[in-house]
Amino acid sequence: MKPFGLSYYLDFSRFEWGYWSQSDSTRNMRTDHWRRGRVVGGSGSINGMNYVRGTRADYDRWAAMGNVGWSADDVMPLFRDMERCEPGYHSPPDYSIRGDSGPLPIREVRHCHPLTNAFLEAAQAAGIPRTHDFNGAQQEGVGYGQFNQRRGMRVSSADAWLKPALQRKNLKLVTDALVHKLLVKEGKVTGVTYERDGVMHEARAGRVILCGGAINTPQLLMLSGVGDGEELQARGIDVVLHQPGVGRNLMEHPLIRPSWRVKGPSYSPTSNWLRMAGFGAKFLLTGQGPLATITEAMGFLRTSPAETVPDVHMLFSVAGAVNDDELKFYKSLKVLPYPSFSMVLDKSYPLSRGTIRLASTDPKAAPLIEPNLLGDSRDVETLVKAIRLLRRIVSKSPLTDMVMEEVEPGPHVTSEAALVEYVKARAGLAYHASGTCRMGVDETAVVTPDLKVRGLENLWIADASVMPDLISGNINAACMMIGEKLGRQLRN
Numbered sequence: 046m047k048p049f050g051l052s053y054y055l056d057f058s059r060f061e062w063g064y065w066s067q068s069d070s071t072r073n074m075r076t077d078h079w080r081r082g083r084v085v086g087g088s089g090s091i092n093g094m095n096y097v098r099g100t101r102a103d104y105d106r107w108a109a110m111g112n113v114g115w116s117a118d119d120v121m122p123l124f125r126d127m128e129r130c131e132p133g134y135h136s137p138p139d140y141s142i143r144g145d146s147g148p149l150p151i152r153e154v155r156h157c158h159p160l161t162n163a164f165l166e167a168a169q170a171a172g173i174p175r176t177h178d179f180n181g182a183q184q185e186g187v188g189y190g191q192f193n194q195r196r197g198m199r200v201s202s203a204d205a206w207l208k209p210a211l212q213r214k215n216l217k218l219v220t221d222a223l224v225h226k227l228l229v230k231e232g233k234v235t236g237v238t239y240e241r242d243g244v245m246h247e248a249r250a251g252r253v254i255l256c257g258g259a260i261n262t263p264q265l266l267m268l269s270g271v272g273d274g275e276e277l278q279a280r281g282i283d284v285v286l287h288q289p290g291v292g293r294n295l296m297e298h299p300l301i302r303p304s305w306r307v308k309g310p311s312y313s314p315t316s317n318w319l320r321m322a323g324f325g326a327k328f329l330l331t332g333q334g335p336l337a338t339i340t341e342a343m344g345f346l347r348t349s350p351a352e353t354v355p356d357v358h359m360l361f362s363v364a365g366a367v368n369d370d371e372l373k374f375y376k377s378l379k380v381l382p383y384p385s386f387s388m389v390l391d392k393s394y395p396l397s398r399g400t401i402r403l404a405s406t407d408p409k410a411a412p413l414i415e416p417n418l419l420g421d422s423r424d425v426e427t428l429v430k431a432i433r434l435l436r437r438i439v440s441k442s443p444l445t446d447m448v449m450e451e452v453e454p455g456p457h458v459t460s461e462a463a464l465v466e467y468v469k470a471r472a473g474l475a476y477h478a479s480g481t482c483r484m485g486v487d488e489t490a491v492v493t494p495d496l497k498v499r500g501l502e503n504l505w506i507a508d509a510s511v512m513p514d515l516i517s518g519n520i521n522a523a524c525m526m527i528g529e530k531l532g533r534q535l536r537n
């Protein structure tokens with residue numbers, strides 16, 4: 046999926062794990078599709094490419110939890126070294142903060158749809174500040190989207206780091222392989238077993254680094270006997286290390302998609318061949334337009350003046366789409382078939398926590414994902430306040446003049462109770478699963494601040510599972526930073 050636009054037309058489900066969660070009692074017993082990339086580059090090879098670092102305060106919070114080495118002063122230089130801001134930013138980036146020579150190109154949206162510019166103006170009319178770089182000095186506010194793309198084409202971590210390194214003689218990439226478990230001898234990890242074309246193999250290593258993501262990394266640890274001792278024994282797995290923190294603390298940004306129908310054309314699917322040809326030409330000539338992305342602007346908003354930091358994050362999507370539980374195939378998303386936009390909204394610092402458990406000792410079986418996505422009522426309250434804020438934005442010119450009607454939640458959903466019910470009925474995933482092998486300094490932390498698995502020799506983790514709590518915004522950039530940080534640490 047190099048150009049994002051292809052995902053409208055082609056079925057990429059074979060590059061995915063196809064996980065569905067357990068019914069969620071916090072959301073009317075709904076179940077949802079936990080999309081995860083099953084491809085070189087992982088979920089970063091199938092994601093939306095929105096590039097967000099998170100705030101300085103996010104990492105200072107991680108450090109304040111005892112995670113030495115993770116403060117903003119420690120990690121922001123890593124982000125800068127990773128990035129190469131492409132030409133064409135509306136305001137020149139501040140290169141004391143942003144990078145200009147790293148392996149990962151980051152471009153800003155240009156030549157937007159009129160709805161995007163109308164949204165930015167309306168948000169400011171509603172009292173929301175304009176930020177010229179939410180990855181720079183000020184995250185708060187609304188601004189144009191940034192993407193890890195070159196001329197509109199995806200540049201994933203595999204493109205930026207792995208592919209150039211493949212020429213090295215000491216690197217071998219084995220694809221189409223499923224790791225079954227860790228090899229552990231007397232508390233020391235010596236390698237992994239994996240299956241390829243129905244044949245089992247062993248890979249031995251001086252140092253083993255797990256990066257299977259927030260669902261598969263804890264699954265692999267549990268299959269290897271590392272997890273809650275009682276639960277492992279109940280499944281007949283020999284306990285290598287009793288570590289009840291494995292698979293706990295599952296974090297996800299709960300997400301809703303308030304949507305509006307508009308009078309003029311948006312990027313919604315169209316049968317007008319002339320318009321489609323125009324989109325194709327724009328992409329080929331400039332790398333911009335809906336084939337590169339449909340989320341042209343972003344916002345980090347405070348739902349009330351009492352909030353000290355933005356508590357919700359939103360993407361302005363110039364094609365309306367709503368969550369759809371009826372769709373049991375690979376997206377659980379219904380694109381609205383008429384001109385429309387969505388304000389894709391997620392709660393930045395969710396308090397609810399879910400769990401990953403083993404469903405079976407078969408490495409090919411999906412683990413049990415128990416989301417508990419809205420287990421803490423404060424997450425619901427924030428999303429309800431955020432809907433009111435979005436409605437205020439839409440009521441402002443020039444956006445209001447372009448809108449025909451509110452599609453979701455709908456004009457009649459106005460009371461507190463009705464909005465709470467809407468959130469419970471419709472909230473889904475931002476695909477930011479994280480935290481299931483939490484970094485920390487306490488007994489239930491799975492890794493130490495240097496990402497070493499506590500209680501085992503020779504094993505580190507570098508993926509979203511180590512995050513101690515969630516950052517504000519999308520998390521792929523933070524995952525890349527985590528990998529970069531561990532790489533430097535082990536090299537030294």
Ligand SMILES: Cc1cc2nc3c(=O)[nH]c(=O)nc-3n(C[C@H](O)[C@H](O)[C@H](O)COP(=O)(O)OP(=O)(O)OC[C@H]3O[C@@H](n4cnc5c(N)ncnc54)[C@H](O)[C@@H]3O)c2cc1C
Nearest residue numbers: 087088089092093094095224257258261476508509519521
């Ligand atoms: C649909 C979607 C849209 C998203 N949009 C954005 C966005 O716009 N911006 C953003 O910043 N973030 C986005 N994200 C989130 C972001 O991409 C992920 O959070 C991030 O890629 C997670 O990185 P990770 O290294 O933790 O895991 P992953 O990227 O999931 O990598 C795990 C890798 O391990 C492999 N693996 C797992 N188990 C095994 C095994 N047993 N044997 C062999 N291999 C195994 C997987 O196949 C995969 O390649 C999105 C995610 C999704 C799914």
